[in-house]
Amino acid sequence: MKKPSLIFALAVLAQSVLAFHASDALAFPEMIRAGYVNCTSCHISPNGGGLLNEYGRNSSADVLSTWGGENEAKPFYGAFKQPDWIDTGAFAKAVQTAQNNSAMSNGYFWYMQGDVEAAVTFGSQRQWTADFAVGISPDVLNSVQVPGASPLVSRRQYLMYRLNDTTTIRAGKFVADYGVYFPDHTIPTRQGIGFDEGMETYNLEYSYQGEKFSGSITADFGRIDNPSLQFDKGAMATGAMALGDSSKVGYSVFYGTENSNTRELTGPYALLGFTRHFYLLGEADLQFTQPSSGSSTRGLASFERLGYEPIQGLHLYWMEQTYVYDVAGNFNPTTINPMYGIMTNRLIGTGPGIYWYPRPHFYIQLEVQQQFSPNYPSAQTYGFIVGSIYL
Amino acid sequence: MKLQKGLFSATLAFLIAAPFAAHASQEKIDFDRATGSSAFHAVGRPSAIKINGTGASPKGVLTWGDDGRVGGSVTLDLSSLDTGISMRTNHMKEKYLEAGKFPQAKLAITELGIPATNVSKEFTQENASFKGNLTLHGVTKPVSGTLRIEHHAKNAVVHAEFTVKISDYSIAIPVFAGITVADEVNIAVDANAPVSLVAASK
Numbered sequence: 001m002k003k004p005s006l007i008f009a010l011a012v013l014a015q016s017v018l019a020f021h022a023s024d025a026l027a028f029p030e031m032i033r034a035g036y037v038n039c040t041s042c043h044i045s046p047n048g049g050g051l052l053n054e055y056g057r058n059s060s061a062d063v064l065s066t067w068g069g070e071n072e073a074k075p076f077y078g079a080f081k082q083p084d085w086i087d088t089g090a091f092a093k094a095v096q097t098a099q100n101n102s103a104m105s106n107g108y109f110w111y112m113q114g115d116v117e118a119a120v121t122f123g124s125q126r127q128w129t130a131d132f133a134v135g136i137s138p139d140v141l142n143s144v145q146v147p148g149a150s151p152l153v154s155r156r157q158y159l160m161y162r163l164n165d166t167t168t169i170r171a172g173k174f175v176a177d178y179g180v181y182f183p184d185h186t187i188p189t190r191q192g193i194g195f196d197e198g199m200e201t202y203n204l205e206y207s208y209q210g211e212k213f214s215g216s217i218t219a220d221f222g223r224i225d226n227p228s229l230q231f232d233k234g235a236m237a238t239g240a241m242a243l244g245d246s247s248k249v250g251y252s253v254f255y256g257t258e259n260s261n262t263r264e265l266t267g268p269y270a271l272l273g274f275t276r277h278f279y280l281l282g283e284a285d286l287q288f289t290q291p292s293s294g295s296s297t298r299g300l301a302s303f304e305r306l307g308y309e310p311i312q313g314l315h316l317y318w319m320e321q322t323y324v325y326d327v328a329g330n331f332n333p334t335t336i337n338p339m340y341g342i343m344t345n346r347l348i349g350t351g352p353g354i355y356w357y358p359r360p361h362f363y364i365q366l367e368v369q370q371q372f373s374p375n376y377p378s379a380q381t382y383g384f385i386v387g388s389i390y391l
Numbered sequence: 392m393k394l395q396k397g398l399f400s401a402t403l404a405f406l407i408a409a410p411f412a413a414h415a416s417q418e419k420i421d422f423d424r425a426t427g428s429s430a431f432h433a434v435g436r437p438s439a440i441k442i443n444g445t446g447a448s449p450k451g452v453l454t455w456g457d458d459g460r461v462g463g464s465v466t467l468d469l470s471s472l473d474t475g476i477s478m479r480t481n482h483m484k485e486k487y488l489e490a491g492k493f494p495q496a497k498l499a500i501t502e503l504g505i506p507a508t509n510v511s512k513e514f515t516q517e518n519a520s521f522k523g524n525l526t527l528h529g530v531t532k533p534v535s536g537t538l539r540i541e542h543h544a545k546n547a548v549v550h551a552e553f554t555v556k557i558s559d560y561s562i563a564i565p566v567f568a569g570i571t572v573a574d575e576v577n578i579a580v581d582a583n584a585p586v587s588l589v590a591a592s593k
Contacts, residue, residue, distance in 0.1 A: 035443055036440055037439055038439050040438040042438075054569050055568035058568050061478075209437075209439065211439040245443055246441070276475065
């Protein structure tokens with residue numbers, strides 16, 4: 001058996017500790033196949049993910065899950081009646097991974113998330129929304145807490161003003177609106193380009209969510225509360241056009257700087273509902289970086305998921321992901337992609353998976369990939385099973 | 392005298408036969424024996440949810456004569472409507488359309504923008520206009536729309552579209568969990584219906 005290289009050992013370490021540090025997004029872009037062309041159909045946040053609104057809770061029971069009653073969709077299974085000016089949610093999630101190649105075979109169990117989130121709407125026209133999420137750090141949940149680090153995490157905290165039915169202005173901490181907010185947060189087009197859960201930044205966002213067009217312009221101020229984290233500061237814009245009632249295509253651009261390093265991202269995405277049960281979700285981005293010292297890089301990140309729902313709540317899919325940090329082969333894991341850069345410099349992964357939502361607000365995801373990377377000693381089989389509950 | 396009797400008989404025969412001869416080209420479009428479907432499209436705000444519903448093929452008979460007159464009506468069984476989401480469908484039928492009390496929608500056609508000379512002929516016409524009266528939720532209001540027709544010797548393939556304002560029919564604007572349905576709803580009907588010539592009188 002080949003001895004694992006240093007890079008490979010780093011990769012395993014990174015995958016075990018970092019890849020599941022954060023939660024996933026609880027975002028379901030495949031809902032577009034049912035006519036939900038904008039994330040605000042179900043989510044408080046204009047770009048989706050996180051807390052559900054009342055309609056989103058009902059949709060979880062009626063559209064998303066195989067079985068379920070009306071009460072199961074309600075906050076805390078209807079244990080108490082909530083005023084209509086407040087939305088609440090609690091998230092709990094865990095994952096078991098398995099990894100097998102010519103050098104090693106192992107797996108990890110990781111508590112991903114234990115958060116609560118609330119949003120209150122106020123003002124004469126209910127035009128204001130304040131959202132706040134707080135949770136126990138996954139490091140605490142998994143007993144790997146670094147001494148001195150906060151035992152709590154807050155992934156979202158923002159104030160939003162609704163100008164009209166389609167337009168909002170939002171300021172605060174949240175995952176900025178770039179590309180598709182896929183729930184699989186470790187994929188190249190999320191973690192690979194800096195839009196992972198746990199990589200939320202402070203932003204000022206103008207968002208338009210119309211019938212035909214949607215998009216946003218965002219000023220990204222990085223982590224102004226903790227500059228030592230060295231997140232980019234910059235600006236981004238995304239725009240999308242609906243194609244019929246169950247598809248949309250869009251394009252995103254980003255420009256950011258950090259300590260004289262610059263980074264540009266650009267790429268298209270598509271959410272295509274071919275039928276009510278058959279869909280394709282995809283995004284591809286080019287990444288250009290210019291470090292303050294060293295060579296510039298040109299990279300690629302892509303992710304596609306082709307899904308079919310044979311019975312309500314059960315999704316069978318095939319996914320593909322490609323990540324190339326630099327086509328010229330440069331490897332710079334230190335600054336701009338601190339997480340994914342360490343894991344691997346190049347990666348192609350493909351394989352089948354299942355999402356099953358047996359009851360409202362509860363799902364299981366099982367995925368098995370064949371992964372190819374020069375950083376691994378051989379092609380490897382990588383799989384995971386995620387369980388998620390939302391109350 | 393014989394000549395006078397003959398003239399009288401001929402005149403009588405002509406007078407009796409004339410109404411039938413004048414309206415020999417009236418056509419019946421039989422939706423009772425049609426295959427097809429109905430559909431509606433609405434938008435929920437503020438998030439622009441697209442609500443696409445389906446329903447059964449309308450039933451009834453329309454008549455169309457070469458004198459330009461149209462008549463008859465078609466009805467739609469509202470219990471057949473489905474929005475694809477059971478709770479939403481139930482709310483629509485029970486709370487808003489009150490389908491138990493008003494089980495059918497009825498469309499009576501009053502004008503058809505197709506040349507009367509086309510009766511019984513083979514033709515295809517795009518964007519033909521039509522007018523009629525729609526009875527829904529116990530309220531009758533005039534409606535107008537467009538249709539596409541492929542008219543063959545024994546059948547007609549029809550696609551008709553029109554828009555209604557649900558507030559015109561004393562139906563409350565549907566609101567559910569913060570989503571409000573827009574007042575205007577687009578309705579489309581597709582049918583492949585048998586056609587036949589019938590005898591008609593004034």
